[in-house]
Amino acid sequence: MFLENTINHRKNTGWIEVICGSMFSGKTEELLRRIKRAEFAGQKVEIFKPAIDKRYDDEDVVSHDKNKMGATPVEASSNLVLLANDCDVVGIDEAQFFDDGIVEVANQLANSGKRVIIAGLDMDFKGRPFGPMPNLMAIAEYVTKVHAICMRTGNLANYSFRKISSDKLVELGEKTEYEPLSRAVFWDELNKITD
Secondary structure, three states: OOOHHHHHHHHHEEEEEEEEEOOOOOOHHHHHHHHHHHHHHHOEEEEEEOOOOOOOOOOEEEEOOOEEOOOEEEOOOHHHHHOOOOOOEEEEOOOOOOOOOHHHHHHHHHOOOOOOEEEEEEEEOOOOOOOOOOHHHHHHHHHEOOOOOOOOOOOEEOOEEEOOOOOOOOOOOOOEEEEEEEEHHHHHHHHHHHO
């Protein structure tokens, strides 16, 4: 009986993985890679994304390299608990756009035995922690920070510089609106704007 309970306990143990970084760093690509591996292993997988993110497709999660996978757009994080009920592995893309409730939802999913893989921007266009991402990183068992390459120096880039004039926190865009920059270049550019 003890061994059986131990095995069942291990089987029902979930965890949280967070993939974070700047724009163009490969966050979604890494999320898709992990989900595809779980799917290949015969696990039930589902990917969710915030309904607001319609850059490439209304429903699919699509990387900048145009790799894609079917996803379910979600208006509020609270919807995820029911939608992910039959999954072994839950993928969540663009987590920075979800409400703060995503932190408790991720905990609930992991506590119910699911592997939860979350991808999102760790900083906003001003270099500040973005939405629920800091709290998601705090509760995760595994955090992977990926980096882009600075468009100006060729060094590692971990900042998403907004090239257009807008003070809105959420401004969906691509290469015409954002570029990945290294620390020194980012802060130089930000200081030019605020001076």
